[in-house]
Amino acid sequence: MKFFPTAAVFLMLPCLFAAGAAFAEKADREKPVQIEAARVSIDERNKTQTFEGNVVLRQGTFELKGERLVVHQQADGFQMGEATGQPATFRQKRDDSPDYIEGQARRIQYDARDERARLYGDAKIHSGGDAIQAQYIEYDAMREKYFAANAPEEKASGETGKRVQVVLQPREKSKDEGEKK
Numbered sequence: 793m794k795f796f797p798t799a800a801v802f803l804m805l806p807c808l809f810a811a812g813a814a815f816a817e818k819a820d821r822e823k824p825v826q827i828e829a830a831r832v833s834i835d836e837r838n839k840t841q842t843f844e845g846n847v848v849l850r851q852g853t854f855e856l857k858g859e860r861l862v863v864h865q866q867a868d869g870f871q872m873g874e875a876t877g878q879p880a881t882f883r884q885k886r887d888d889s890p891d892y893i894e895g896q897a898r899r900i901q902y903d904a905r906d907e908r909a910r911l912y913g914d915a916k917i918h919s920g921g922d923a924i925q926a927q928y929i930e931y932d933a934m935r936e937k938y939f940a941a942n943a944p945e946e947k948a949s950g951e952t953g954k955r956v957q958v959v960l961q962p963r964e965k966s967k968d969e970g971e972k973k
Contacts, residue, residue: 820852839865853885921961
């Protein structure tokens with residue numbers, strides 16, 4: 793998505809951090825964005841908005857919390873955002889499901905250009921009973937793919953002293969699968 797006016801960046805904020813955006817509540821995009829913070833700084837010239845001090849962003853079922861949220865609008869209109877905290881967290885109801893997708897990390901980045909969320913430092917994502925935990929988690933919303941490692945530099949080598957932890961719950965068999973056996 794491209795937005796050109798600086799104020800329009802607020803319309804993109806919830807999408808900036810929903811790592812499960814492909815599964816998230818679609819109706820949330822139509823809801824108003826509400827942001828609370830102790831301080832807000834808007835730099836029109838550099839197209840940057842900074843929210844500090846117990847930041848809470850809500851839009852529909854989406855909620856983002858952190859100590860700081862910085863959003864940059866690039867020259868081509870795409871946004872890049874970063875939330876930090878101890879930890880920064882997000883939560884959003886999944887579409888057509890009672891489950892929520894929840895995540896946390898010390899730093900959460902989202903690049904709207906390639907629809908990738910990157911969670912750094914004690915990163916965790918939970919949805920239903922499924923979970924993934926690592927020092928670094930990258931979620932590609934366009935391709936619905938995850939990558940996890942215990943440091944972003946390990947992305948290329950895959951070598952680490954620690955191990956990524958994943959929990960996957962068994963899926964219910966569909967009626968067709970049950971009849972084939």
